[in-house]
Amino acid sequence: MKGILINGSPKRRDSSSGALLDDLRSLLDPGTETAVMTVTASHPAASSAYTGMRWEPAPEDVKQLSGLSFLVLSFPLYVDGIPSHLLSFLTELEWQQKNNRLLESAEPLAVYAAVNCGFYEGKQAALALRIVENWCLRCGFEYKQGIGCGAGAMLAQLKGAPLQKGIKKPLGTALKDMAARIGRLEKGKDQLISLSFPRPLYIAAAHIGWKKQGRENGLTVKELKS
Numbered sequence: 303m304k305g306i307l308i309n310g311s312p313k314r315r316d317s318s319s320g321a322l323l324d325d326l327r328s329l330l331d332p333g334t335e336t337a338v339m340t341v342t343a344s345h346p347a348a349s350s351a352y353t354g355m356r357w358e359p360a361p362e363d364v365k366q367l368s369g370l371s372f373l374v375l376s377f378p379l380y381v382d383g384i385p386s387h388l389l390s391f392l393t394e395l396e397w398q399q400k401n402n403r404l405l406e407s408a409e410p411l412a413v414y415a416a417v418n419c420g421f422y423e424g425k426q427a428a429l430a431l432r433i434v435e436n437w438c439l440r441c442g443f444e445y446k447q448g449i450g451c452g453a454g455a456m457l458a459q460l461k462g463a464p465l466q467k468g469i470k471k472p473l474g475t476a477l478k479d480m481a482a483r484i485g486r487l488e489k490g491k492d493q494l495i496s497l498s499f500p501r502p503l504y505i506a507a508a509h510i511g512w513k514k515q516g517r518e519n520g521l522t523v524k525e526l527k528s
């Protein structure tokens with residue numbers, strides 16, 4: 303069985319979306335053939351909305367995207383929705399599917415999605431998962447399951463931390479369920495979770511982080527709030 307894991311964070315490295323995909327990959331059946339596609343703003347399909355030019359998939363894209371049984375989208379929540387560069391990419395994929403059957407397969411493509419967000423509550427991602435579900439309908443794909451991971455901004459710093467216990471346990475449980483469903487191309491309920499970390503501490507750490515980032519970029523706390 304062949305699948306593609308799409309990292310839709312605009313960050314070139316150290317993204318939470320990428321860390322989450324590494325964790326999911328570690329739980330998939332070893333016989334599953336997976337490739338990771340990174341979609342930053344410089345991906346030609348992602349920039350189509352700004353350039354006005356239709357995406358022409360390169361031969362390696364066609365190779366990577368054909369004969370797939372499943373697709374996993376992992377991305378950060380932006381303004382309760384999908385980051386604009388990733389939305390452009392998905393719009394182009396939809397066009398390619400409708401006009402060129404780019405993702406041709408015997409069964410409708412099974413789509414799973416994992417959205418990580420800065421807010422503590424994973425339910426913040428519920429709307430973005432519905433957007434993915436609607437995109438699936440337009441493309442003739444089958445939306446199977448989604449994960450909304452609150453406090454997701456910490457994931458990039460938690461690479462290699464165990465999934466069975468501690469901070470990442472709720473995510474580990476959700477990913478284990480998703481990995482098993484991917485193995486059977488099965489549908490499941492969306493799982494909206496938070497990492498196992500006290501909410502007040504998470505919020506305090508976020509405030510310290512923003513102030514530090516502001517200072518590093520020449521901004522005072524007052525300017526950050528204005």
Ligand SMILES: Cc1cc2nc3c(=O)[nH]c(=O)nc-3n(C[C@H](O)[C@H](O)[C@H](O)COP(=O)(O)O)c2cc1C
Pocket residue numbers: 311312313316317318319320377378379380381382383418419420421422426454455456458
């Ligand atoms: C432009 C922008 C908009 C964002 N909007 C939201 C939001 O609406 N809700 C939320 O919980 N987090 C929001 N975030 C925070 C990101 O979802 C969060 O930092 C995420 O962990 C980044 O994931 P990544 O490392 O995979 O890019 C936003 C971040 C940015 C830069």
